[in-house]
Each structure stands twice: as structure tokens, then as C-alpha cells.
Amino acid sequence: MQLTQAQPFxxxxxxxxxxxxxxxxxxxxxEPGGFGETLGNDVSLLQAIVPACQAVLEAxxxxxxxxxHTREAHKADLADCPPAKRNRGNPALRIxxxxxxxxxxxxxxxxxxxxxxxxxxxxxxxxxxxGKGAFYATGLHELLQQxxxxxxxxxxxxxxxxxxxxxxxxxxxxxxxxxxxxxxESYFPAFKAAAVAMMRAQGxxxxxxxxxxxxxxxxxxxxxxxxxx
Amino acid sequence: MQLTQAQPFxxxxxxxxxxxxxxxxxxxxxEPGGFGETLGNDVSLLQAIVPACQAVLEAxxxxxxxxxHTREAHKADLADCPPAKRNRGNPALRIxxxxxxxxxxxxxxxxxxxxxxxxxxxxxxxxxxxGKGAFYATGLHELLQQxxxxxxxxxxxxxxxxxxxxxxxxxxxxxxxxxxxxxxESYFPAFKAAAVAMMRAQGxxxxxxxxxxxxxxxxxxxxxxxxxx
Numbered sequence: 485m486q487l488t489q490a491q492p493f494x495x496x497x498x499x500x501x502x503x504x505x506x507x508x509x510x511x512x513x514x515e516p517g518g519f520g521e522t523l524g525n526d527v528s529l530l531q532a533i534v535p536a537c538q539a540v541l542e543a544x545x546x547x548x549x550x551x552x553h554t555r556e557a558h559k560a561d562l563a564d565c566p567p568a569k570r571n572r573g574n575p576a577l578r579i580x581x582x583x584x585x586x587x588x589x590x591x592x593x594x595x596x597x598x599x600x601x602x603x604x605x606x607x608x609x610x611x612x613x614x615g616k617g618a619f620y621a622t623g624l625h626e627l628l629q630q631x632x633x634x635x636x637x638x639x640x641x642x643x644x645x646x647x648x649x650x651x652x653x654x655x656x657x658x659x660x661x662x663x664x665x666x667x668x669e670s671y672f673p674a675f676k677a678a679a680v681a682m683m684r685a686q687g688x689x690x691x692x693x694x695x696x697x698x699x700x701x702x703x704x705x706x707x708x709x710x711x712x713x
Numbered sequence: 714m715q716l717t718q719a720q721p722f723x724x725x726x727x728x729x730x731x732x733x734x735x736x737x738x739x740x741x742x743x744e745p746g747g748f749g750e751t752l753g754n755d756v757s758l759l760q761a762i763v764p765a766c767q768a769v770l771e772a773x774x775x776x777x778x779x780x781x782h783t784r785e786a787h788k789a790d791l792a793d794c795p796p797a798k799r800n801r802g803n804p805a806l807r808i809x810x811x812x813x814x815x816x817x818x819x820x821x822x823x824x825x826x827x828x829x830x831x832x833x834x835x836x837x838x839x840x841x842x843x844g845k846g847a848f849y850a851t852g853l854h855e856l857l858q859q860x861x862x863x864x865x866x867x868x869x870x871x872x873x874x875x876x877x878x879x880x881x882x883x884x885x886x887x888x889x890x891x892x893x894x895x896x897x898e899s900y901f902p903a904f905k906a907a908a909v910a911m912m913r914a915q916g917x918x919x920x921x922x923x924x925x926x927x928x929x930x931x932x933x934x935x936x937x938x939x940x941x942x
Contacts, residue, residue: 523915569887573721615884617885655844658796682907687801687802
């Protein structure tokens with residue numbers, strides 16, 4: 485498959501060796517009343533990408549592509565939360581404290597669930613990650629290697645933090661990465677624009693970008709896929 | 714020690730648990746005639762930070778602080794160079810090809826050496842890294858943990874690529890990171906500015922920034938340090 489309108493040049497991938505990676509579309513970052521909003525962020529910016537993400541996810545599922553969901557999540561005892569992360573800036577509300585949607589960034593809490601529109605299906609990978617990057621301390625690279633994956637298509641939030649960090653990790657590990665521009669967002673639109681620009685600069689030094697309007701027709705044109713056993 | 718004028722708020726560190734990390738100040742990226750220049754980049758931008766880097770390095774050495782140098786370097790047989798990195802964009806000159814300063818990005822070649830002004834001293838860590846990030850496939854985290862290091866002060870090039878990637882990796886691993894703004898540079902000044910801004914945003918989500926003019930007096934005020942055995 486080729487996305488001829490990807491930037492900075494066409495992106496080639498085969499569905500069987502590609503995964504759709506959806507970064508941190510969790511309630512606490514996306515929904516009103518969650519942790520992100522209590523920090524003063526306008527979550528409507530992030531909510532705006534949900535329909536585009538949903539369209540890509542559904543098309544990817546129809547094509548029987550591998551799906552990876554991630555959540556920024558810590559263990560209930562905070563054993564995987566560095567003090568430098570929990571205490572930075574002496575915040576009023578820390579990771580592990582009780583917020584409007586349960587304990588903040590703790591696995592299993594209501595706010596830590598992926599939003600209903602993009603909820604993982606049984607059999608899809610759902611990775612709890614203690615860092616911004618999806619590869620640190622998660623085993624994700626090994627899982628992808630076992631599945632024969634060489635190409636990663638990214639969606640999710642926020643562009644310049646968890647998405648960028650994960651793409652940079654993936655790039656160092658030898659994956660050809662593509663970011664779906666209309667399926668990612670930041671609380672700070674200027675940071676999104678800068679992150680997108682710097683990742684595809686210098687001949688795709690981190691990876692490619694494209695919009696879902698280029699991916700969806702390519703997926704729709706695939707022959708019907710048999711159901712996996 | 715406290716850098717009161719760091720952004721977004723003061724940065725506290727102790728010399729004995731801190732390391733100065735100098736990213737990829739190698740000839741091929743900095744010197745005229747090297748790989749960076751052959752790609753069309755203006756290396757004079759990067760050369761301009763060398764005096765500030767040198768002043769910090771010398772003050773850090775006088776204070777007997779731990780120094781880590783990194784080089785983007787691959788093995789001569791390219792076993793640690795992913796094909797996705799070597800072939801991306803079908804370049805005229807690939808990693809491992811012979812350039813004006815020897816084989817490009819190959820450990821031990823002339824162009825892969827750190828510039829003379831910042832050359833490692835015996836006993837300083839010098840890390841060859843196959844990725845943009847200093848932590849992937851290098852053992853750096855384990856070395857820093859063994860040395861009791863919790864705080865990292867970063868210099869080097871380029872800001873939005875190898876420096877940013879390394880700081881994001883370090884942040885996920887629990888280090889409190891500071892970037893010395895006048896000791897880092899990009900071939901694209903707008904990308905440097907954006908990377909600096911997004912790293913210190915949201916309460917130092919990746920880390921702090923400061924200029925060497927704030928660090929140097931703090932180092933100079935330290936009591937004289939005994940020579941290590």
C-alpha cells in the first residue's frame with residue numbers, strides 16, 4: 485500500500501506488518517471534568533479528533549490490522565512512578581491522588597479508561613505505560629517484534645508529549661512511523677504544529693505524516709479480509 | 714545548589730548526584746566539510762555554541778562532576794543500524810558510506826570523533842548510541858544508576874532531535890533534567906525554540922531550561938574539590 489500524499493514523501497506499508505498505535509485516548513485527558521481539564525486545559529481541542537480517530541480505527545479493524553492502545557497509567561502502589569514525576573512543581577493534585585474520576589493516572593480507575601468511542605476490543609493490545617513514551621518499561625517492542633511489525637501508524641494525544649516521545653522511541657528501534665495529523669492533538673496547537681514539522685523534517689528524520697483522508701481510501705480498497713480464527 | 718532563574722521554576726541539584734550530558738558534539742555534525750554540511754546544513758550555527766559548551770565543561774570538570782559524552786555511531790558492520798534508518802528517503806550518501814571524514818556515522822572514523830574543544834578526558838563516559846536517544850541500546854541508564862545520578866544537565870546537538878529525544882527518555886526514567894539553552898543548537902533555529910518551549914511547558918513536563926550564565930557562578934561558588942584517587 486502506498487500513501488502518495490504523505491509528507492515529506494510517499495509512505496509504503498503492508499497491512500500485515502503494520503500496527504495502528506493509539507496513544508493515551510483516556511478519559512482523564514479527553515473528557516470534561518477529568519484530570520486534564522482540572523489542570524486548566526481546554527479538552528474540547530482533544531475531543532475534536534475523536535470522530536477522525538474512530539473512522540480510522542473502524543476501517544483498520546475491518547481490514548484486520550493489528551491495533552495497539554496505550555494508557556499513561558501507574559500501579560496502585562506507585563512503584564512505577566518516579567518521585568521526580570510525581571513531585572515536580574509541587575502540584576496541588578499529584579498522581580495517585582483522588583480526583584473527579586478516581587485516583588489520577590492509576591490503572592483501573594475510571595479516569596484511566598480509554599474513552600468509549602475508541603475502547604479496545606478483546607484481542608487488541610492495551611498497554612499501560614509509566615512514561616510518556618510507549619516503549620519504556622512496557623515490553624511493546626518485543627510484542628511488536630513477535631508479531632512481525634515493521635510499520636507503525638500513530639494517532640492520539642498529546643502530539644508533542646506522549647505521541648512524539650513514542651514515535652521517537654519507535655524510530656530509534658527501526659520502525660517506519662507515520663503520524664495521522666488530523667487524528668492527533670495537543671492542548672497547545674502551536675506545539676502540535678511544531679512537533680509535526682520537526683518529525684517529518686530532514687527527510688522524515690522521525691517519520692512521515694498524512695491525513696486520514698489519504699489512509700481511509702487505501703484501506704477501503706483492500707480486498708475483504710477473512711475473519712481470524 | 715539552586716538555579717533560581719531556571720524556567721519554568723528554580724532547579725535544585727547536588728553535584729554528587731548530577732551528570733553533565735553532552736550530546737553528539739561530533740565532527741561530522743559540527744565541522745565544515747563533514748556529513749552535516751554535505752546535507753546542506755549551515756554548521757556555523759552549531760559551531761557558535763562551542764565556546765559556551767567549553768566553559769561549562771571546564772567548570773564542571775573543575776568541580777569534579779560526572780561527565781557523559783555521546784556520539785551517534787554505528788558498528789562497522791552496521792549490525793546496529795536499522796535498515797529503516799539507513800535507507801530512508803533513498804539518500805545519495807548512506808550511513809556507512811565513505812564521506813569526506815571517513816565512513817559516515819561509524820564508530821572510530823575521523824568524522825565520528827568529538828570535536829577537539831570538547832574531547833573526552835580519560836575516565837569520562839563516552840557512549841556510542843545507535844539511535845537519536847542516548848538511552849536506547851546503550852546501557853547509559855544502568856551506568857548512571859550505579860553512579861547514584863538523579864539529575865542530568867544537557868548540552869549538545871541538535872536540540873529538537875538527539876537532545877530532545879534523550880531528555881524525554883531520561884525524564885521517563887525519573888531523572889530531573891535541565892537543558893542549557895545557550896549550549897544547544899539546531900540547524901533550524903525555529904525548531905530549537907519550539908523544542909525548548911515544549912519541554913519546559915506544563916510545569917517542566919520534560920524538564921527545566923537555563924543559560925550557562927546562571928550555572929557558571931553556581932559552580933564557581935563551590936568549595937575547591939579534592940582530586941579523586
